Amino acid sequence: MIEQNRFWRIVVYGSLLIAAVYYLLPLYVMFTTSLKGMEEIRNGNLLSLPLDISLAAWQKAWSSACTGVDCSGLQPYFWNSVLMVVPAVAISTALGAINGYVLSKWQFRGSEIVFGMILFGVFIPFQVLLLPMAQTLGLFGMASSIPGLVFVHVVCGLASTTLFFRNYYVGIPDELIKAARLDGAGFWRIFLRIILPMSTPILTVTVIWQFTQIWNDFLFGVVFSGLDSRPITVGLNNLANTTTSVKEYNVDMAAALIAALPTIIVYVLAGKYFVRGLTAGAVKG
Amino acid sequence: MGALSIRNITKTFGETQILKGINIDIDAGQFLILVGPSGCGKSTLMNIIAGLEGPSSGEVHIGDRLVNHVAPKDRDIAMVFQSYALYPTMNVRQNIAFGLETRKVPKAEQDETIARVAKMLQIDHLLKRKPGELSGGQRQRVAMGRALARNPKLFLFDEPLSNLDAKLRVEMRAEIKQLHQRLKTTVVYVTHDQIEAMTLGDRIAVMKDGVIQQFGSPQEIYDSPANQFVAGFIGSPSMNFIPVHVAEREGEIGVVLQGDGDARFWPLPDKLQLRERLGQALTLGLRPEQFDLVSAADGLSCKVCITEPTGPDTMLFSQINGKDIIARVHPRHAPQAGESCHLQPDLRKAVLFDPATEARVA
Incomplete structure (x- = not known):
């Protein structure tokens, strides 16, 4: 009986281990590749550890890689994203909290219907919104600007944040x-x-969720941004698609990691609250 | 001038009428109990007094002021909730101070009030703790402290003891009574526990289905219930309800009762004036303590199914006229389960109800 238990235990942990390796492998490849030189990448093995570690690719991705005609790296895009993400997360979270407070504690005639309609917003595919949103932004004079992007992300995030709160x-x-x-x-x-x-x-939970959603967004970033308000996801795409002479895999990988770093940091710092908060809300609600 | 006057209050939610015309008047310093089974509308009535809900029609007067359109905070009331409703992120001191701050009471006066209340309720040593670090009884005290800090004209208690264990409940019950005797503030107290109602109240309003079934002093309600519901609800164990026919023997009006032996005639007091109901089927109401254990000659032979010794008394479960009854007897003479005994009903305090309408007939 105990022998059989141990057998199944090994099977379970074994499959979990394989799954973990499977998912972590790309991260490993990205990280090691970003530290290698081009020579090593061309001659070496994809999975081998870097022979001599160099941060040159990171340096280039951050400040001098070409994204189209402009060659100042991801830096300007990164700061655009920061300028977009901070107010968008703050406003959508604050409004969601107030909405949730009203819909749960100050119910009025028809508040359940309002909540139902807001809930519906969670299921609307964002592609549907592109045209009307472009018109709205034009009407408000916010097209192709960071405030415009903030506005779009606040509107689209409200459904989820309201639901959470x-x-x-x-x-x-x-x-x-x-x-x-x-x-x-x-x-x-x-x-x-009190509340x-x-x-x-x-x-x-809401801050992590909104931060991840908005930081990682590509669709709105590519559609509603102007030349000087492109977020980092668009920058990364441009960088990877700009071919000069050779494909610089180490720079691409470093750039991708730079783009992913803020969400990873937020997750590591507040991750334990994320799971706790999600289950707390779920069980009680 | 009354301290609280409720006039023709009704409350309707959609199709259902929760309160159907409630009238209550109490004097300053009285302890009013609203008691009834769950769903009887007592909590709704409480919320209407507090101003947390509006009535569909009718008037609420606190003191000599009509308060229908006065906000809860301006009604000069304080409330203790069943869940205590302490603010979880604030410590005890902040919990008590919150209402004072909101009312812009000067800081020095706040400290004075908190010190006074904390001393009165013996919670001085808890002031820095959060509600989560307190036991049930301590939370209860803090909740009362928060209400007391306000020095209101009217105290509202919404089932304040329901979440405590039995022993603590008895202790806190006594403390609430003591506190009321000391402060002489008018209290409205909602409960579903008839013992709390009997022990605490000056006036009791027994409610069912949004109607006040009876309003009176605890003893009035116990001795002279207005209908079968009140008779059964107040008192523990419940009043026994025995189906009887009004009969006549040798010029006396009475009822025939039968245990496990021969049926016997028992005369009813003349003051009940039941002559015109001769032959009618009625329900006889007898409290458990209205039975005495006697010798065979004077009693009704009954077979004991179960005994429940409680210490001071022993409850005998038996049957009369085919109906289960409980008799409260002295443990020294109590028979064992399965034995037969002789019970003598004391009909001087008997009450009679119409079996169809459950209304009191005598």
């Missing part, structure tokens, strides 16, 4: 709100002093 707040007992009302607190005071301090797990 609403489901989390449903689990907070209504009696807390009643007690605070009897204590003389109004809508905003209850939100800021928001209780929201750390769901705030973390």
Whole structure:
């Protein structure tokens, strides 16, 4: 009996290990390749460790690789993305929290229908929005600009952030709100002093979610940005598609890693809250 | 002038009417209990008094002020909730201070109030703790402290003891009573527990299906229930309901009762005036303590199915007129299960109900 158990245990852990290796392999290849010189890449094995480690490819990807005619690396794109992501995440999270607070704790006639309609927004494919969104941005004079991109990401992120916060707040007992009302607190005071301090797990989830979505977005970035407001995903695409003489795999890999780094960092720093917050919301909601 | 006056309150949610015309008046300093089974509308009525919900029609007066359109915070009330509703991210001091801050009470006065309340409820040593670090009883005290800090005209308690274990519940019940005797503030207290209702209340409103079945002092409600529902709801174990026919023997009006032996006639007191109901089927209501263990000659022979010793008394489960009954007897003389005994019903306090309408007839 115990022997049989051990056999299955080995099978389970073995398959998990194979799956993990399978998924980690590309990261390994990207990382090692980014540290190799072109000579080594051409002659060596894809999986071999770099013989002599060089950061030249990273340097080039960051500041001097060509993305089309312009040869200043990913740096300007990176800062564009930062300028876009920070306000977009902050605004969409804040609005989602307020929406969720209203839809769970200050229900009005028809609020369930409003919530249903917002929920519908989660399922709308973004491609459908491209044309009307372009028109809207033009109307607001925000086309081809970073504020325009922020606006698009806020609008498109609201459905998810509202859903997250609403489901989390449903689990907070209504009696807390009643007690605070009897204590003389109004809508905003209850939100800021009582609800928001209780929201750390769901705030973390939403920030990670929105950060990842917006940082990694390519579609809106390529469609709605101008020459000087392109985000890093577009920069990466341009860099990889610009061929000068030879394909510089090490630079491409370094560039891809630079583009992925912020989301990885956010995930590592706040990852444990992510899973905790997701399950907390799910079980209670 | 009454402290709280509720006039013709109704509340409707869609098709269902939760409250069907509630009228209650209590004087300043009285302890009012709203008691009833779940779904009877007592919590809704409480929320309407607090101003957390509006009535569909009717008026609420607190003191001599009509408060229908006054916000909860301006009604001069404080409330203790079933879940305590302590703010989880604040410590005990901040929990008590929150309402004072919102009302812009000066800092020095806040500290004074918190110190006074903490001392009164013996929670001084807990002021720096978060609610999550407190036991159930301590949370209960903090919740009361938060309400007391306000010094309100009216206290509302919404099933405050339901989440405590049995022993703590008895202790806190006594403390609430003591607190009320000391402060003499008017209290409205919602509960589904009839023992809490009996022990705490000056006035009890027994509710069912959105209607007040009876409003009176605990003893009135116990001795003279308005209908079969109130009679069965108040008192533990419940009142026994025995099907009887009104009969006449040798000029006396009474009922025939039968245990496991011969049927026997028991006269009812003349004051009940049942002569015109001769032959009618009624329900006789007798409380468990209205039975005495007696010798064979004076009693009704009954077979004991189960006994439940509680210490001071022993409950005998038996049958009269085919209906299960419970008799409360002294443990020294209590028979064993399976044995027969002789019970003498004391009909001086008997009540009678119409079996169809459950209304009290005598």
